Amino acid sequence: MDPKAAAIFRDRGIDVDEKPGLTAAELAEIIGNYDGLAIRSATKVTRAILDASDRLKVVGRAGIGVDNVDIAAATARGVVVMNTPFGNSITTAEHAIALMFALARQLPEADASTQAGKWEKNRFMGVEVTGKTLGLIGAGNIGSIVASRAVGLRMRVAAYDPFLTPERALELGIEKVDLDELLARADFITLHTPLTDQTRNILSRENLAKTKKGVRIVNCARGGLIDEAALKDALDSGHVAGAALDVFESEPAKDCPLFGTPGFISTPHLGASTSEAQVNVAIQVAEQMSDFLLLGGVSNAINMPSLSAEEAPRLRPYMALAEKLGKLVGQVVGEDVRSVDVEVEGAAAELNMKPITGAVLAGLMGTYSQSVNMVNAPVLAKERGLDLREIRHDREGDYHTLVAVNAGTEAGPKRVEGTLFGNRAPRLVKIFDIPVEAELDGQMIYIVNTDEPGFIGALGTTLGAHKVNIATFNLGRRSEGGEAVALVAVDDPITPELSDELKRLPGVLEVVPLSF
Incomplete structure (x- = not known):
């Protein structure tokens, strides 16, 4: 690869090693030390190479063809695969x-x-x-x-x-x-x-x-x-x-x-063999990989929607909100999800929606697998047979920007909604049609109960008896005396024993420990 590629990485503060001519065994032995791998056509990125690293985030192919990369295996491991389709x-x-x-x-x-x-x-x-x-x-x-x-x-x-x-x-x-x-x-x-x-x-x-x-x-x-x-x-x-x-x-x-x-x-595969093309693809792959590793920008990816380095900072809070909403649905609804609608309105409707949808799926599917990210979540969702829809609303609602996740289940739709406070802080505003404002962060408890006097006191007493400190307490109810929801942030994880004890409190219908 043209040495300008390594120079670009170094100029942007990324450590880079140039190791041409590695055998497959030699590459497998060292790949675990790297976040990115930049290659030409001779290097074969096989499933075995990908399995040898839990750290690898991106493979950049300086050129067009990616038949030397196992795309399916890379996607399953959450590794972004990029090429440079225009350089040569x-x-x-x-x-x-x-x-x-x-x-x-x-x-x-x-x-x-x-x-x-x-x-x-x-x-x-x-x-x-x-x-x-x-x-x-x-x-x-x-x-x-x-x-x-x-x-x-x-x-x-x-x-x-x-x-x-x-x-x-x-x-x-x-x-x-x-x-x-x-x-x-x-x-x-x-x-x-x-x-x-x-x-x-x-x-x-x-x-x-x-x-x-x-x-x-x-x-x-x-x-x-x-x-x-x-x-x-x-x-x-x-x-x-x-x-x-x-x-x-x-x-x-x-x-x-x-x-x-x-x-x-x-001719011996000379299609890209001009000095101009060699420089172009080297520069492009280095710039694309640097943008991804440092800023989250995704260009010319084979297995992930594009996200420019300019878009990434603006989208990052929305993606954080979307992932939290997906995690909430995944933890509360569990494996009963059959379909997912991702809806945006207000300011969110003006953005690139694909990364928001990917973040929702990453949060949702992360409840089933610890190795899920935005790259492999859509694949895992498809394997599970989830129907996915993206819905963009032009209307202005109660909030200047809104992201909603509507999960289809056998028991009916389960919808959660969130917004950004100050255009940066993710906040839940509605859960299953009950208005509740809450930060989704750290260890939490989701509790559904009958709206009756004395419940909050009994809940606090039980948590205190187990020396679990309450950080924040967020309440909502469907109607007076009807179904109520509590989202309680705590300083310590909820043990199965404590969860069972909470379920035995009078009026409690459901208890789900949450982690964000």
């Missing part, structure tokens, strides 16, 4: 265009022939790219750059990308088509998609047979998108006029069936 975009797009020209004019073969002392001018009859149809498989960041360059070359561009909107296609000046139509029409095909279960061997033997005879194919994206054996057969038969690969199923590619095939051009 232009470089990779330019390499694809260069390979397309090399195929069109047979440049490598013509160069080898000429330098061998031959002058085979009539042998190398090329084709123009002007007026030809370029088929893009993937029209994301890099694909869209290729599209703009191709349009500038007066090519017609047809793109297959399930996520490409008609508006974006119109903006790029390209046509959105399905895969079969692209294969049938394209004179050149270039791939710009990640390697997933859906895209693996997207140019299979069957799909290669659907291509236009004489097509030329370029892949600067990921190995595994093309069936290499089938591509060789298509080149040998003349159905495919030429192919240029910068990436391979197995890298480093030392024994590829395509090597030596007429019409085939190869």
Whole structure:
């Protein structure tokens, strides 16, 4: 990695060690000493590497592809995985265009022939790219750059990308088509998609047979998108006029069936290999990781919503409130939660809602597992089958800002609401439709009782007998003589024995020790 990355970490006060060339065993042995890991494509961040550290918070990939990182394992451990999707975009797009020209004019073969002392001018009859149809498989960041360059070359561009909107296609000046139509029409095909279960061997033997005879194919994206054996057969038969690969199923590619095939051009994964790109991705990964470790900012994360370093300070009090509300619901309702609605109104409705929702789930799911954070909480919630909704209200309520968590249970909805005092101090304002103002902090007791005279005295006497000091006492009731709620902050944890004794007090319906 370019040394500017380490310089950025050090300039921002983060200790950094540069250790290129580590084996998997060597990395596993030392990874427990680090909060962050910055890598290129050669380092494999496997489940075993992740399991070797309880401290790791973020993995930063200087580049686009993250197939060398076990995303599922990282997410399960609450480790944020970031990449730098824009640092080498232009470089990779330019390499694809260069390979397309090399195929069109047979440049490598013509160069080898000429330098061998031959002058085979009539042998190398090329084709123009002007007026030809370029088929893009993937029209994301890099694909869209290729599209703009191709349009500038007066090519017609047809793109297959399930996520490409008609508006974006119109903006790029390209046509959105399905895969079969692209294969049938394209004179050149270039791939710009990640390697997933859906895209693996997207140019299979069957799909290669659907291509236009004489097509030329370029892949600067990921190995595994093309069936290499089938591509060789298509080149040998003349159905495919030429192919240029910068990436391979197995890298480093030392024994590829395509090597030596007429019409085939190869480069050793050079898509991002320009001095500008190397510097760009190093700077970006260092800045992104520093923002996360120091400020809580999340940029270009694969497994977590983005949160800019500028947003983080403003959102932090809301996230603290949301996590406390989630913890309250999780501890009081327990495992009976079937669905969760996260609602915001007032000033909260103007903010990025994803981190607030993540904090609610982290608090809620933290009651079931000690290793939960905002990264893995949504996954755990999905595994439990929780239905999740985000609701943003434009209305102005009783408070200038409000966050509500509405948990669906078999017994009906359980709703809690909170606000910020002074725009920074989280405060509960309603629990299960009963107004109660309370700070959710430290050790507390949640008590539901019948609203009758003498209860508060009996509660205080019982706690005093166990030498448990009351810090704050917050009360609310549904109606006079009806159901009442007490949230009592205490200086010491509530033992099971004390909890059982409190449950036996006259009029007590429910007792739940809480911890925040």
